[in-house]
Amino acid sequence: MAGGLGQGTGKSARTYAGLGVPLILPAWLIIGIFLVVPILIMLVYSFLTKEFRGGVIWEPTLAAYDQFFFDRGLFGDEPPKIEWTYILIFWRSIWQAGLATVLCLLIGFPTAWFIATRPPNSRTIWLFLITVPYWVNLLIRTISMKFLIRDNGPLNQWLLDAGLISEPIHVINTATAVQLGLFYSYLPFMVLPIYAAVERYNFALSEAAADLYASRWVTLTQVIIPSVKPGIIAGCILVFVPSLGAFLAPDLLGGAKNFMIGSLIEEQFKGAAGNWPFGAAAAMILLTMVLIVLIFYARSQARGAR
C-alpha cells in the first residue's frame, strides 16, 4: 500500500526507545536467571571431573570433550582414534531433525495456507482444532502413538481387517517411528507461524503476478514464498531446534538403535550411571550447533532487510 503511515520506523522508534527500558527489565531478568545462568553452569560443569555417583568434582579437565571426540581404548592409554559413536548419534539427530523439518514444511505450508484462506470465523475453528491435541502432555501422546503403531496395535489391525495388508507393518523401534513421532510433535510449530505470515499476505500480489503472465508455480515461488518467508523460517527453526534435542520420541518409539542427542544427554543426568560433565559437554556441543543455525538465519534476515 501507499507509504506514509507506518513507514516511519526512524524517528518514532528512537523517541520511544527510552520508554522500553523499565518495561523490558523483567524479561531481561527472567532470561538472565533462567537461561544465561544455567547455560553458564553447564559450560563450567562440562570442564569438571565426573563423580561416580553423579555430580562433579571441582577439578578442571577436558576429559568430557575428549571422551566425546576420541577413543583411547578401554584403559585410556592407547593412542587416540576418532570416536564415531557420538558423532554418529549427532549426525543421526541432525538428519532426523532435518527430515522432520522438511516433512513439517511440506505438510504444514499447505495446511497453513488452507486455514489462512478460509473465511475469518472458520479460521478460528481450524486453528483451535490444530491446537487441541497439544493440550495433552507430549509424553502421553507419544506413548499413545507407540500403542497405535505397534505390530499388533489398532492401526495394523485396521489395515489387516480392511484387507489392505496381509501382515503387520513393522514400524515401532525403527527410525521411521522416530520420524513419525517428531513430525507429529512439532507440526503445529510449523503451521502457526506460516499461518500468521499467510494471513498478512496481500492476495492482490498474486493477482498482480497472474496479470503479468506468471503461472501458478511462478507466483508461488517468486511472489508468495518470498512474501511469507519470515514465517517459513520461523517455523523451520521452531521445528528443527526442538527436534534436534528431542528425547521422548527416540526413547519411546525408536528403541536402542535410534538413539538421538537428547536421549544421550538425558542418560548422563539420570541415576547413578550418569556422567554430568559428559552430558554437559554434549549439551554444549548441541547448543553450539543450534547457535550456528540461528546465526545463519539472523544474517540472512539482515541481508533481506537491506
Add this chain to the structure above:
Amino acid sequence: MPDGNGTIAVDIDNVTKRYGDFTALRDVSLAIADNEFFTLLGPSGCGKTTLLRCIAGFEDISAGAIRLYGDPIAELPPNRRPVNTVFQQYALFPHMDITRNVMFGLLRLGKSESEARKRAGEVLELVQLTQFATRLPAQLSGGQQQRVALARALAPNPKVLLLDEPLSALDLKLRQAVRLELQQLQHETGITFIFVTHDQEEALTMSDRIAVISDGRVQQVGTARAIYEEPNNKFVADFIGETNLIDVAVAAIDGATATCTLPGGAQFTCPAASGAHSGQGHLSVRPERVSLTDPAQAPLSGTVSRLIYLGTDMHVDVTLADGETVTARVQNSADTTIPEKGQTVGLNFEAGAARLLVD
C-alpha cells in the same frame, strides 16, 4: 473516437456479474475501440473495479461474453490474457526492487534478463523514476509507487491497459501533470486504455469516450461533450457537472423535439433525449446557460434566495413559485448587474440549452 479503423479492442457483450444474490453488473454492453482512451466513470461502489476485474480475468462473469479483438476470453486465465492492470492499491511486489518489479512481466513472457532490464530502464525513464530503480517499493512515496505500477503494467506492451483509479493517491498538482503524461503516453504507445475514475473532471479532460455507470448499469456512453451537453437521463445530467432539473408536463414529443409546459404555465419547445415520453418529465438546464432577465418577459420567474460568490462567477439561486430552486451561473464582469437577495427576477434560457430527460 480515435483513428477509427473500426477495430473493436474489447467487446463487452451483455455482461452480468453476481456476487451471491447481489448483482454488481447488469447487462453491461460496451464496444471499446482499438487505440481508444475509454473511461468508466461512476460513483463509488457502482461496479467499475468489478468490470475491470472481469476483463482482466480475476472474476468469472455470471452471464454474457467478453471478446478481445474478436476472441472470446472467458476461458482464459488472467496470465494468458494480453491485458495488464494498474491496480487501485498498486500491488507492487514488496521484496523486489523497482527494476525487478518492472521486469517481472517481461521475464514471464520469455524475454532474456538483459532484454528485460533494458526495457525496464526505458519504461522507468518514461515515468521519470530512473533514479529510484534500485529502491524497494516501501521506500517510495504514494505517487512514485503509483508510477511504478504504471511502468510495470506498460513494460510488456499489452494490447489493452486497465487502469483502476491510478491517480487517486496523487495531490492535485501532480495529478494534473500525470493526466497529461498519461494521455501523451496513450497516444505514443497506441495502447487501448480503459481508465476507471470517479472524478468527472478527470474523465471529461482525458477520455475519447466515457461510459457513465451507476448501480451496475451503463447509463450513457459518449464523448465528454455528448455526455455533458446531451445527457440522457437524470442520473447522468446530475452526476456530470451541475444542472438544474426542472419539473415539466410534457404535452407531446415529435421525434427529438418535445413540447412541454414549464412551472408557471409557459409553453416551451426543446430537444428530447431518445426514450423520453410524454406526461411528467424533467428538463435539464446547465446553470451557465441560464440568464437573468426582466420577469415580465421570461418563461420562468422567482425570487433570489441565495447568492454564492465564486470569484470569476456568481451562483444565483432563484426559488420559483412552486418551491423549486433554479441556479443561474452569472459571470462576474463589470457590465453584469448582480441582483439582491429577495428580488424578483426572470430566468431565461434558449431552447437548445434545455433537454428533456428520460426519467
